[in-house]
Amino acid sequence: MTHALRPVHHRFGGIVHPMRDAKQATHVWQHLYNPEERWDALVGVDIQALRAAAEQLGCPPQPPRQRQKSSRLLLPKVPKSCYELLKEHHDAHYGPAYLRELGDSRTEWGVQPRESKELLCCTPRGVLVAIDRERPSAVLTAFRPDLPFHSEGDADDAAYQQTAHERWVGATTMRERSAWTQGLIQELKRVGHQPPQRTADAWRLVRTLGHARALKTHEPELVPGLDAAEALWERHRQEISSLLTGKLRTEAIQAGLELAFDARDPHELQDRLLALADLLVVFEVLSQPAEAERILDDTRRLFDSWPPELTGFGELAHARIETSGSTVRRFWTVVLDAQTAPASKASPREPLGDRVFRILEAISLTRIHPPGAYASSGIELGPEPVDLHQRGEAHLSLTVGPDLRTPMLQVSGLAGNDVPLGTRNGAPLEFTRDEFDAWLTDARPGDYRIALQDEWVEFTVSST
Incomplete structure (x- = not known):
């Protein structure tokens, strides 16, 4: 820190x-x-x-x-x-x-x-x-989240704030449908009376319209504002559609989803899932089913092998299925099915063999050996690492960081520029490489899975 x-x-x-x-x-x-x-x-x-x-x-x-x-x-x-x-x-x-x-x-x-x-x-x-x-x-x-549309001129704070707020609301209000509904009611008041003049305004109207349509039969409070927005849409359909034609960044957001998926980054993956769901809402209102089907097909192919370390997306998918129209429900069903698929369908990185370690008193590691217990090339390294597991040339150890205080997990002996893979409590770990070609990450309390060659090592770091 x-x-x-x-x-x-x-x-x-x-x-x-x-x-x-x-x-x-x-x-x-x-x-x-x-x-x-x-x-x-x-x-x-x-x-x-x-x-x-x-x-x-x-x-x-x-x-x-x-x-x-x-x-x-x-x-x-x-x-x-x-x-x-x-x-x-x-x-x-x-x-x-x-x-x-x-x-x-x-x-x-x-x-x-x-x-x-x-x-x-x-x-x-x-x-x-x-x-x-x-x-x-x-x-x-x-x-800052990927903007769903090409902004006129340079993207400004307003464009990012609008997009960030949409993603934040889409994630955090899902636990209670009434909060999501109240947010849509407020949005309908903001967008349902004046025809949009900019791409950002057209996006906001069409997105809100699509989400409100999906809930109107369950939430009658939406009906007055939705009727006004529908009337505005019917009067200015062509002009609004033209503001969005060629401006939606579908390819960029799909690329971002794939990068986040490959990197096992849950925060960016969640953001891109919500972004693609919004794009599907907009394509549904614009009556562009071909674009929607392409997103669904690409998502199915990508999620055919959902990695076991990316967890927790089932609750989000369930909530969005309950509050979405037919096209978006299909999208979140793809996410849900991938998240709950049997282990036989999982990634090739599935464990071929597991060993479980319990590391007690990990936060007190510096008391196991006196400071300066060993050194190399005249550089003081602090306590000697505690070996946890070895697979071929790869070693997993418990050590301390450069400050000689912070417990760290160390992976060494990997080939070339291979970066270790692993999770803590289901969230991907980030490793940094030191000058000795070892990879380090904080050893905070939690449940770990770290890949060594073709084997996954599972263990718990505890402070008690």
């Missing part, structure tokens, strides 16, 4: 710490440097200049946005000087921006449907922030 930034306090979220050290470099590369997220205005500096400085030190360019099965959202191996610069950019720019957004009294907070131990926050300038509620509470990720 960084010591350069102070935590923020919010009346709903309490004390929230910055992103943990092991995550900072990857998330700077994924999000701060991503030109589609437009962090320039949020941080007050030229992001292109930051990215160029990092690339001069060996940072790879932004990952391609086209769909590639080999693409991952994880940061590949970079030189130590580049890694340190990425962390500097976190402390100087990215971290202060997302903490400032979190600290704003207008930031909306809600419990994640996928993981009740996490909060999902929507900030006034359109940043979605996921927070681990376990103490000490810390930021897990902070990103």
Whole structure:
């Protein structure tokens, strides 16, 4: 956890710490440097200049946005000087921006449907922030969502805030249908009286109209506002359709879904699922069934092998099935079927053999060996790692981080640039590579699954 930034306090979220050290470099590369997220205005500096400085030190360019099965959202191996610069950019720019957004009294907070131990926050300038509620509470990720449409001119805060709010509402209000209904009623009041003049306004009207149609027979409160919006749509159907024709970013969002799926990133995957569901709502209102069928077919193919480490999407799918029209129900049924498919249909990364470890007193690891118990090449490394499992040349160990205090899990002996795969409590782990070509991740309490060669190792880290 960084010591350069102070935590923020919010009346709903309490004390929230910055992103943990092991995550900072990857998330700077994924999000701060991503030109589609437009962090320039949020941080007050030229992001292109930051990215160029990092690339001069060996940072790879932004990952391609086209769909590639080999693409991952994880940061590949970079030189130590580049890694340190990425962390500097976190402390100087990215971290202060997302903490400032979190600290704003207008930031909306809600419990994640996928993981009740996490909060999902929507900030006034359109940043979605996921927070681990376990103490000490810390930021897990902070990103601006992919816009569903090409914005006129440069995408501004309003476009991101509208999109972020739509995704936040779509996720956090699903536990109670009345909250979702009340949100639609308010949206209908905002969009149902004046014909839209911009693509963003046309999107908002058509999306709200489609969602309200799906609920009108169950929620009579929607009917007055829906009738007004339907009348507006009938009077200006051609003009509204023309504002959306050729402007919807279907391919980009599908590409983002595939990247998030391949990277086992639950936060981005949830965001892209909600984005595609909204696109299906809009295509249904626009009477474009071919576009909707293509999304459904691509999603089925992608989810044919749902990885077991991506968990918790069943509740979201069930809730959206209950509140959606026929096309969107089919989409969430695909998600639900993939999530609950039998193990025989799962990914080739399914365990070929399991070994279970219970690591007691993990947080007290530094008391097992005296500090400075061993060293290499004159570099003080702290306590010697505790071997947990070996598979071929690959080793899994429990060690401590560079601060000689923080317990870490270490994976070493992997071939080439292979990045370890693993989860904690079902959420993907992020590993960082040190100067000795070992991969490290925080050893916080929880249930772990980590792949070593062709075997999955399962164990629990406990503080008691």
